[in-house]
Amino acid sequence: MRRLTIGKLRGLQQIADDRGVFAMCAMDHRGSLQRMINPDDPGSVGYETLAAYKEELCRALAPVSSAVLLDPAYGAARAIASGALPRDVGLLVSLEATGYSGESGARLTRLLPGWNAAKTRRMGASAAKLLLYYHPGLPDVAARQRELVQQIVEDCAQADILCLVEPVAYPISDEDRDPRTFARRKPDVVLQTARELTALGIDVLKAEFPADLRFEQDEGRLLGYCQALDEASQAPWVLLSAGVNYEDFARQVEIACRSGASGFLAGRAVWQEGMSLADGSARRRWLETVAADRMRHLRDIAAEYGRPWWKKWGDAPTELVQVGEDWYATY
């Protein structure tokens, strides 16, 4: 049985709701958010604009989330400094730099220089998150990515902060570039990825939906893929939204939660259309109404079907930690 440390347990309590289910909103986007704000010239979207958009997102959506995910450069500190993040909403902070490096189509994650898990802990956040392009079909690249995960798992253990990892599959061959082929291969890729990464001791897996609703609609098969993903994952898992449209995402969340997921960490599916509204007050109104309603609805689905995170590891959260007389001295 997995043993939890006190800092990680407190973190899980803070990012989940009272029942132990996650209803989290991601707003740590950088490059993709710049493209939404100004598709013609994303590079012209500077610090102040990005930071202001993120503050708006946080102010509108954090109050209807159990936790929010922000990046350290544009979002996390501003959310605290501005008061946009309520005192009782958990905070996750990303560790990676935006984009990736690599040759011949391989994608390698780089950490954001000047940022780390220890700083994430110091600022009062509850979890560190690592986005990871990952494909088990490229063994050498995958091995290097796993090394990075191992390093982050150790850094997080040192700071006793949660480590949430978000693997994202990508096309690694010309065949893969055909969406239908990529979709057919997706369940295997997502499951194998979950198997390989959760074996490294991460605390929460942020998983892709293991199918593509454009090509697979059969409810029984979709539930089967998600149940297989649940078996493949040694850690509690939440669903990411990856920019699918909101209706599809809501369906995915229900299927995933009925199959063992502990909730969701949703980004663009909740708020993407609003980012193209150039008028500030129209944009804020949209976030406070349409996007907030989406979060509430997703939260209700997760509350109804989601499995409390601790059930992955035991019958009760109290079983997972041991505190004895010398805890403080040996901690």
Add this chain to the structure above:
Amino acid sequence: MRRLTIGKLRGLQQIADDRGVFAMCAMDHRGSLQRMINPDDPGSVGYETLAAYKEELCRALAPVSSAVLLDPAYGAARAIASGALPRDVGLLVSLEATGYSGESGARLTRLLPGWNAAKTRRMGASAAKLLLYYHPGLPDVAARQRELVQQIVEDCAQADILCLVEPVAYPISDEDRDPRTFARRKPDVVLQTARELTALGIDVLKAEFPADLRFEQDEGRLLGYCQALDEASQAPWVLLSAGVNYEDFARQVEIACRSGASGFLAGRAVWQEGMSLADGSARRRWLETVAADRMRHLRDIAAEYGRPWWKKWGDAPTELVQVGEDWYATY
């Protein structure tokens, strides 16, 4: 104007209510709690009993508090591990060992071996607290105590965690041992202590009421003492209860909050009578009813009269922090 760092600001948000006022419950007692549980043989009250009493206190009173103060040996980790501490209630953890050392009546604070501010941060707490016997009338001893405060202020800065200091005056002469004399000297002692310790850069002062209601009942003079204390303190301050009876403490909280205090951090005045109930279910019922009602009532007084913590330092909390483009790299 005082500048706040992000970890400390998040901590203040977490231990205060939404308005920025503190309604906190102290349950970090060790020696004094053992004496309450078994007055005849306090030393026989062992780890399991103390830990279980603290868990009961936390379960009953944390839900009606903005934050709770626990000690690292018997309370803090257990409160998290057992689920007795709600996810949205702040946690303060004490740094000192119980009791004191010193010669010829002088009292020197010792830190709890094996515990420190960095561990307090790692476990997910929002503040570290140092209890300090202090009397400005013993300059050499006071200087050594201030050195300890300075060290803790630095440790807390390193971990970017709040530093709350609780000075407690004590009799330093035979004359002082006459309660009436001690009471007459108390306003000066409490004010001078506040002046000397808040100059060291602590974040929150946990202050004694600067008078003794047994010998001073005049409302105008009591308000005057508290206003002078408010002027003497460079940090936001909260009132401690020091085992006075509940009715007196409620009156003290109102007077202090009308004079600039930002709330209270109450221990024995809220729950002491319950600790002598040997029957577990009677004790828990008493805590859940009488003691919880007391916390609610004190919280209402603080909410009505208390000054938001940030008003000590500026017109709005957002003024107190600066977050720019390179924040994450220089943090």
